[in-house]
Amino acid sequence: TIRPVRRSYYDPSSAPGKGVVWEWENDSGTWTPYDMDVGITIQRAYEKQHPWVDLSAIGFCYIIDFATMGQINRQTQRKRRVRRRLDMVYPLVSGTLPKSQSWPASPGAAAAPPVPACTCPQCLLVMSVKATVSAAGPGTATLQPRKAPPAPPATPKAPAPAPGAKAPDGVAVVRGSLKPLAAQGGWRQAASTPALSSASSASSPPGAGSGKAARPALSTLNRSHLQRLAIAQSRVLIASGVPTVPVKNLTGSSPVNPALAGITGILMSAAGLPVCLTRPPKLVLHPPPVSKSEIQSIPGISHTCRKTTKKQAKKGKTPEEVLKKYLQKVRHPPDEDCTICMERLSAPSGYKGPQPAVKPDLVGKLVKCSHVFHLHCLVAMYNNGNKDGSLQCPTCKTIYGVKTGTQPPGKMEYHIIPHALPGHADCKTIRIIYNIPPGVQGPEHPNPGKSFTARGFPRHCYLPDSEKGRKVLKLLLVAWDRRLIFAIGTSSTTGESDTVIWNEIHHKTEFGSNLTGHGYPDINYLDNVLAELAAQGITEESLAPEKD
Numbered sequence: 001t002i003r004p005v006r007r008s009y010y011d012p013s014s015a016p017g018k019g020v021v022w023e024w025e026n027d028s029g030t031w032t033p034y035d036m037d038v039g040i041t042i043q044r045a046y047e048k049q050h051p052w053v054d055l056s057a058i059g060f061c062y063i064i065d066f067a068t069m070g071q072i073n074r075q076t077q078r079k080r081r082v083r084r085r086l087d088m089v090y091p092l093v094s095g096t097l098p099k100s101q102s103w104p105a106s107p108g109a110a111a112a113p114p115v116p117a118c119t120c121p122q123c124l125l126v127m128s129v130k131a132t133v134s135a136a137g138p139g140t141a142t143l144q145p146r147k148a149p150p151a152p153p154a155t156p157k158a159p160a161p162a163p164g165a166k167a168p169d170g171v172a173v174v175r176g177s178l179k180p181l182a183a184q185g186g187w188r189q190a191a192s193t194p195a196l197s198s199a200s201s202a203s204s205p206p207g208a209g210s211g212k213a214a215r216p217a218l219s220t221l222n223r224s225h226l227q228r229l230a231i232a233q234s235r236v237l238i239a240s241g242v243p244t245v246p247v248k249n250l251t252g253s254s255p256v257n258p259a260l261a262g263i264t265g266i267l268m269s270a271a272g273l274p275v276c277l278t279r280p281p282k283l284v285l286h287p288p289p290v291s292k293s294e295i296q297s298i299p300g301i302s303h304t305c306r307k308t309t310k311k312q313a314k315k316g317k318t319p320e321e322v323l324k325k326y327l328q329k330v331r332h333p334p335d336e337d338c339t340i341c342m343e344r345l346s347a348p349s350g351y352k353g354p355q356p357a358v359k360p361d362l363v364g365k366l367v368k369c370s371h372v373f374h375l376h377c378l379v380a381m382y383n384n385g386n387k388d389g390s391l392q393c394p395t396c397k398t399i400y401g402v403k404t405g406t407q408p409p410g411k412m413e414y415h416i417i418p419h420a421l422p423g424h425a426d427c428k429t430i431r432i433i434y435n436i437p438p439g440v441q442g443p444e445h446p447n448p449g450k451s452f453t454a455r456g457f458p459r460h461c462y463l464p465d466s467e468k469g470r471k472v473l474k475l476l477l478v479a480w481d482r483r484l485i486f487a488i489g490t491s492s493t494t495g496e497s498d499t500v501i502w503n504e505i506h507h508k509t510e511f512g513s514n515l516t517g518h519g520y521p522d523i524n525y526l527d528n529v530l531a532e533l534a535a536q537g538i539t540e541e542s543l544a545p546e547k548d
Contacts, residue, residue, distance in 0.1 A: 008036070010090060015043035019089035024071050025081040027495050046084065056283045059515060075285060075509075076456040078494070284512030284519075286460060287419045287429065296416040298430065298470065306412045306480055317389065319382045320358060323375070326391055326400040327364035330372055338363075339395050340377035349376035356380055366391075369398040386444060390537075399537035405503060406444045407483035408452065410436030414473060416465050422512060423521025424464035430473055432461040432507070436486060436500050445488045446498070452488050453499040461507040468526045471540075475533045478542050479505060505532050 010016045015036075022039040023031040034042065038055065042064055045053035055062045056074065063072045064082060071080045297304050333345035341350035348360040356379035364375045371393055382391060390401035413433040421429050435458040441450050463469040479485050487503040490496065506529055510519025533539070 009093065010036075010040070012092065015040045016090040018043075019087045021085050021087045023083050023085065025083075027497075031083065042082075043084075056515065057281075061283065061516060074283070078455060281513065281515055283510070283515050285510055287417060287431075287462075287511045290417045290419070294418050296418075298414060298416055298465075298473065300470065301414070301474065301477075304413060304415050306414075306477060308407065308409055308412075308480065308483060319356065319379045319387070322389055322401075323364070323378055323382060323391065326366055326368075327375070327378070328367055330363040330365050333363040334372060336372075338372075338374045338377055340373055340381060343374075345372060345374065349374035351377050351380050353380055354383070356383065366393055366398070366400070368400065369393050369396050371395045397535065403482065403484070403537045405483040405485075405487060406442075407480075407486045407503070408436055408439055408442075408445075408454075408488060408500065410434065410457075410486075412477070412480050412485075414477075419511075421462060421464050421520045422514070423523065424466065424469075426466075427469075428465040429511075430463040430465050430469055432463070432473070432476070434459045434461070434485070441488060441498070450498060453496065455491070455494070455496070455499055457500075459507075459509060460511075461509055462511050462520070463508070464526075472526055472529055472533075474543055475530070475538050475540075476505070478538050479533060479536060482536075482538070484536050484538070505529065505536065 012018075015022070016039075020039070020043050022034045022042045024034065026032050033039065037058065038060065041055065041058055042053055045064070046066060051067060052063055052065045055064065061074045063074060064070075065072060069082050069084075071082050072078070330345075336345060337343065338345050338349065343350035345363050351360075351374070356376060358375045358379050360374065360376045362375040363372060364378065365372045373394075378391070381394065386404060386406060388402075388404045390399060390403045392399050392403065411434075413435075415431060417429050417431050419429050420427065436454045437457070438452060438454045441447050441452050445452070463472055476485070484503055485505060486500050488498065489501045491499050491501055506518075506525075508518055508520060508522070508525060510516060513519050514522060
């Protein structure tokens with residue numbers, strides 16, 4: 001298998017450039033380093049002496065509290081210890097870096113070979129800003145509100161702005177080399193936003209030289225101008241397809257935030273690093289508060305709550321008697337392998353565990369899917385499972401009988417709330433609340449007699465209150481009764497063992513966003529969950545004998 005690899009470059013002032021590594025403590029008591037981008041984000045907030053940093057802006061549902069040096073899961077409120085340690089500093093790279101991964105090169109860096117100039121809007125913007133900054137030399141970069149030009153003169157000379165003219169609030173353009181872009185119609189959107197211009201000298205008196213009017217310094221601009229600076233950079237760069245970089249509090253109460261955001265965008269663009277500063281998306285796990293009077297029962301479904309208890313498999317039938325219903329004996333086995341023991345079907349079973357009361361050379365064929373196995377292997381597989389009277393073909397997953405699971409006791413509530421999900425504005429929402437308490441594992445669980453934990457309960461899940469959404473709910477009720485929604489095992493997110501986990505039927509736990517992939521909009525979710533239910537043997541046919 002061949003996979004691509006890549007080499008990343010980081011600023012010398014970042015966490016890897018300083019040799020700083022951030023780690024979190026896992027369940028075994030050892031320390032696991034954060035991904036590089038996460039560590040850089042944490043270190044940046046730490047250096048700025050922030051009391052905490054929210055990682056949801058980069059797609060993680062955690063808060064790092066520097067006062068306690070802890071990681072808090074925003075959904076489950078579980079806390080873990082974190083630590084900051086010093087490691088080897090990343091080596092500095094000399095010479096010219098790849099353009100897409102470089103920061104401003106040192107003055108002595110070797111010049112890159114000339115390449116044809118790109119004419120896409122993004123590159124034109126970057127080149128125009130670089131040209132403007134270069135022309136300014138050591139002068140001060142300022143923000144120039146657009147002045148209404150007088151009537152164009154007969155000569156081809158560019159018109160000078162009238163000193164007393166004033167344009168509508170917030171109207172500005174990029175001066176100098178960006179004018180040809182506006183003439184081409186490629187930057188019409190920028191005509192209503194502030195952008196960059198430069199003064200030839202910070203100390204030039206008004207009207208000196210070319211007779212241009214005095215330009216306001218950055219400190220003289222009010223908050224609305226500074227905010228429009230940041231918004232201008234976002235709109236123009238988004239329109240040209242530049243990747244976005246979230247910046248917190250872009251329109252916060254202080255004018256410093258939008259000013260720094262706008263200046264950062266300008267400087268990075270001038271350095272050849274396209275960037276768009278935007279507000280980070282917000283994680284919305286729950287709907288607005290709902291009163292009891294607003295909660296409605298679901299038409300066609302009786303009650304609003306379903307409980308489960310520890311249901312044991314029916315006793316009395318031996319594994320051989322159970323399998324007899326689903327098998328046909330094969331007198332002349334085909335010349336192929338048994339996919340359970342990987343021995344030839346014409347030879348005895350290779351199963352080496354506890355020996356069932358079946359001859360090892362007998363072969364049977366499942367009646368629905370026609371897959372062939374050693375009877376010895378099928379009996380051993382059944383004994384290692386839930387022993388609930390059902391069988392699942394190990395080759396094609398066809399289910400024989402009624403499959404049940406090992407979900408611990410709990411409660412499932414369901415009702416309608418008067419809020420719409422993203423992508424389903426035409427209907428209300430079905431809210432499902434699962435609640436499973438911690439307890440002791442039974443004989444059907446991985447470690448009988450050992451206690452298990454139940455993290456994150458009650459868990460809130462959401463479906464659109466549409467025809468298909470109600471169909472999914474009815475099938476989920478069947479899955480709940482068959483103990484197939486949850487199981488006891490090892491969490492794939494925390495690594496904790498002997499805890500309640502989801503059991504291959506995905507649920508949507510984000511109400512108003514989809515940052516973690518477990519929210520809306522998701523046009524394929526209902527079809528996907530119907531397919532997952534069918535894989536557990538739950539279809540519309542399952543509803544007939546199990547109607548409310």
